[in-house]
Amino acid sequence: MTKILQGLPAAPGIGIGQLTIYRPDPFSPERIPLSSPQDPAQEWQNFLDAHGRVDAELKALGQESGAPFAEIFSAHRVILQDRTLLEAIEEAILEQGHTAITATYRVISEFAEQFQAFEDEYFASRSADILDLGRRLLAHLGAPASQIRLPELPPHTILVADDLTPSEIAQLAPTQIQGIALANSAPTAHSAILARSLGIPMVCILGPSLMEQQDGRPAIVDGNRGQLLVEPEEGLYQRYHRLRQDLLIQEVEAMAHAGEPAITLDGVPVPVYANANSPEDVRKSQEVGADGVGLLRTEYLFRSRATPPTVEEQQETYACFLEQVRRLLTVRALDAGGDKPVEFVPLGPENNPFLGLRGIRLLLARPELLRDQWLALQQAAASLGSGQAARASDKEIRFMLPMVSTVDEVKAARSILEPLAGEFPRIKLGIMIEVPSAALMADALAPLVDFFSIGTNDLSQYVLASDRTNSRVAQLADPLHPAVLHLIQRTCQAANGAGKPVSVCGEIAGDPTAVPLLLGLGVAELSVPLPAVPLVKQVIRRWTLSRCRELAETALRCASALEVRNLLAQES
Structure with a gap:
């Protein structure tokens, strides 16, 4: 008899295979080999050698994996270089006489426990990052590794776990993994974003009973409905097999x-x-049919550097991008601070980094960063204006300010940028709508900018007071919650009333089931993850705008995100 575990959809698609239960070795004393310390100086050198290898490993992972993996591994490198952490391990080795392995285990455990004890959810959730780093350090110091090696999972695996760290997901071979089922996590968590980027169907928040399942059982992951079906009956298995084939055909047709x-x-x-x-x-x-780039995250240009990139470096990069895009390039100004640190901007500890010096606030505090990006983009457009290959005049160029919350911030940014415009080609200036105050003040903001782009990932967590990186509460930060939908509609009304285009660039824009709803709310443009472009375009071709508006009216009357998701499931 089929056993159905209901959770939430995290990454779309259908996966059919066999369960592999992943229980990583706990960060516990049992993993620490008993050995007598060598010379303290040698033990400290052993640690420094392992520390250097981990740093190089994280740097390589960031460069090879691309964002969003790169952002996460960059943040891990910042934690790895923390002086308090390093000094505590040094003291445990040189003054207390511990081996490098024992010292690392003890200090990492203490730090993780301290962070876990914080009432602030952001810092509490960072304990997982510290433990992740600890495991890397211990592995390079020679501590036993987990019995299950994620890169060596058998074909047709449906991976079952309590949760997965970014480091663990980075090890997965997408050709081997048919689906992921998690007891915790959330649709907006790092694990879900990374699974979508790899094209792996995923469901989450299936509950503790998930970990009671047995290895090798046949199962189906329904990433569209948020279900794990264990030991499906033959008729159900055949129905899902046909559904998966239909989805594959749709993907091929959409790509064509x-x-x-x-x-x-x-x-x-x-x-x-x-x-x-x-x-x-x-x-x-262009390969996937995108009409341009609606969100270029420029943080990769600034990571792992002691100094910011020069105007010349940035100009060369942007000029290359202008040659490659079809119709539009939207460059988002550096969105640093909070959970996105950069080495050359020491911010110090903040009680709540998500509400601290980040986005436009950081750029106004360091206006040279904002000026240099704007000037580099202006010069890139000018350098291509007469180029035969690029014809920059045929392409729209946009510059977007992140994390705007007030009218005064936009006015301050304009006062910095406008004197630099000169005789350069016209570049449109817009803002991200990802803070509730910006959505509520959209009428006042619209006359000051050329476009809006709604960032539903952050908007959801701010509206619903839920950290999307914290698996204990991240399920609350659902971009389909009616409260978020009402703010999207309000923003669209303000933009449309001022004759300004408005787009959505959050993850929800790449969900084919949500596309008609967004159009019905008044969204005029969509910017989606690369793999989603063909399917999103195909969905648009199957709806009338009037029917989209009817769907939006119904969704706005719902009382919860679950009601909205059920409504969209019926329509899809």
Whole structure:
């Protein structure tokens, strides 16, 4: 008899295979080999050698994996270099006489416990990052590794775990993994974002009974409905097999028409752009049929550097991107601070980094960073203006300010940027709407900018007071919650009333089931993860805008995100 575990959808798709239960070795004394310390100086050198190897490993992972992995591994490198952490391990080795392995275990455990005890959810959730680093250090020091090696999982695996860290997901071979089922996590957590980027179906928040399942059982992950079906009956198995084949056919058909415009059945064109995190993403944007890049995250240019990139370095990069995009390039100004540290901007500890000096606040505090990016983009546009290959005049160039919360912030930014415009080509200036105050003040903000881009990932967590990186509460930060939908509609009304385009660049824009709802709320453009571009365009072609508006009216009357998701499941 089929056993159905209900959770939440985290990454779309259907996975059919056999369960592999992943229980990583706990960070516990049993992993620490008993040995007598060598010369303290040699033990400290052993630690420094392992520390250097871990740092190089994280740097390589960030460079090879691309964002969003790169952002996470960059943050791990910052923690690794923390002086308090290093001094505590040094003291445990040189003054207390512990081996490098024992000292590392003890200090990492103490630090993780301290962070876990914080009432602030952000710091409490960072304990997992500290333990992740601790495991890396211990492995390089020679401590026993986990019995299950994630890169060596058998084919057709449905991976079952309590949760997965970014480091663990980075080890997965997508060709071996049919799906992921997690007892905890959340649709907005790092694990879900990374699974979507790899194209692996995933469900989360399945509850503790998930870990009671047995290895090798046949199962189905339904990433669209948020279900894990264990030991499915033959009829159900065949139905899902056909459904998966149909989805694969739809993907092939969507890819075949990816280069064609996305126009609704009643004749409304909807530009579909790609979110880009790296030069490789920009290059691939045309391959998947994107009309341009609607969100270029520039943080990768600033990571792992002692100084920020020069105007010349940035200009060369942006000029290359302008040659590669089809119609539009939207460059988001450096969005640092909070959970996105950069080495050359020491911020010091903040009680709540998500509400601290980040985004536009940091740029206004360090205006040279904002000036240099703007000037580099202006010069890139000018350098291509007469170029035969690029024809920059045929392409729209946008510059976007992150984490805006007040009208005064926009005015302050304009006072910095406008004197630099000079005779350069016209670049449109816009803002991210990802703070509730910006959505509520959209009418006042619209006359000051050329466009809005709604960042539903952050908007959801701020509206619902829920840290999307904390698996204990992240399920609350659902971008389909009616409270978020009402703010999206309000923003669209303000933008449309001022004749300004408005897009959504959060993860929800890449969910085919949510696309009609967003259009019905008034969204005019979509910027989505690369793999989602063809399917999103295909969905747009199957709806009329009038029907989308009817769907939106119904969704706005719902009382919860679950009601909205059930409504969209019925319509899809």
